Amino acid sequence: MSVLDVRGLTRSFGPVRALDGVDLSIADGEVLAVLGPSGCGKTTLLRTIAGFMPGDTGEVILDNRPVLVDGRSRVATRHRNVGYVPQEGALFPHLDVAANITFGLDRPERRRADIGELLELLDLDPSLARRSPHELSGGQQQRVAVARALARKPSLLLLDEPFSSLDASLREATGRAVVRAVRATGAAALLVTHDQNEALSLADVVAVMSAGRVVQVGAPLEVYARPATPFVASFVGSGSVLPATITDGVADSVIGRFPVSGQAAGDVDLFVRPEQVRLDEAGEVEATVAGFDFYGHDACLHLSVGDHHEVLCRVRGDRVPGEGQRVRISVDGAATVFERAT
Known part of the structure; x- marks a missing residue:
């Protein structure tokens, strides 16, 4: 069963067609990477799915519920059951790790949230719960941002190039930890990235975007070994x-x-x-x-x-x-x- 279906989604900014008839589907528990160069429409797609911006035409269906129809939002972001992690984690500097993770949850949800379990799920020591963000490394901050998104128990986690600011070795370790955590919770994930290695190594399915269009979707090996277009061939390796x-x-x-x-x-x-x-x-x-x-x-x-x-x-x-x-x-x-x- 699909947790996400995007059908014929378009979005323009003046003369620029950021999304040009995008069709995309993510199955329950699946990690899908949207891979493409800067300016190809990846982040616009993610933000439209999240409800941060409307489309022009098309549909977005989450958990079998239309949340965007004919380009117009039908369900507010807070009711879409998605988690969102931006490029720079965006932790609150005046709150400790535990308070950052439970931020936005209502009181019963805060009581039920197991901070230690979420931290361990992301290969973090539970003792970090009382630390401030400035006491954490960049990789630890990004993992805490993911823990905060997972605390809501979303059916879909949206990851907007969350590892791009980390150095190479930290990026790989953080990426593996995040994907393990997502799989452990049973959520699906949509990872936006311009990094070919990241997409091929972390995702179950890779969707390659160019100029607002999805030009190929398939398993990592299929996309790498059997590219559908010259662009896919040269961009994916x-x-x-x-x-x-x-x-x-x-x-x-x-x-x-x-x-x-x-x-x-x-x-x-x-x-x-x-x-x-x-x-x-x-x-x-x-x-x-x-x-x-x-x-x-x-x-x-x-x-x-x-x-x-x-x-x-x-x-x-x-x-x-x-x-x-x-x-x-x-x-x-x-x-x-x-x-x-x-």
Whole structure:
């Protein structure tokens, strides 16, 4: 059963179409990440679902109850049974952690709220309950903000890039803790992010947005391995785009021949991920190492193939060939084919 259904939602700001016919659904207990670049409409979508702003047209249905119809709100934000966590947690500096978590709850709800359990759920020590926000790290503050949202026992938690201000290691740990807590409560979650790694590692389903539209929805592996458009391919991770020609169901390119189905004969663009390309002494394709990006645990080689076509190849950090070195490569798996960009 769906906890959220968004149907044909539109929203414009002057000439800018922030939401352009968005359709989206979240199942009970599901974590869905809305992934896209800045300005694509992610936050507008989240704020419209929350009830902070109206739409122009379309519907939002929460728990089988229409809360927005024809772009107009039918149910106030406080009655929508959603929790909301903004980018900067927004804790009250004059209240301790416990008071922040129970803020906004009525007296019976405050009595029932188990502050210690909520903190433990988010991998925080219950002793933090009496501390002030300024005594907490950035990651701890964000977890307290999530605890406050979960204290209302929402059916849907809305997360507006809540980890973007944290450094990399803290961001990963906080993200994992928040998703575990959400799953433990049985709530569903909508996570807005521009971080591809965050979306792919934390969500059950990824919805990619571009220019106000949802351009692909699917499991993380599906979106990464089988991108529906060139934009999805390039935004959700890196890759190489190479010219190819299809003849008799085979795409011929500088890195080899690939069988394709459902594609008419003619010129196309071929897309492969860096991890599909491997150094192979027996490989049929010769390349030159033009440079590399070193990340420690691995590296991404920039290879020059044929008539100066760039091919990306991921290798172990201790297996990086020198710049200018000649290597041979082969490609594993299928390539994705798109219509030739004009």
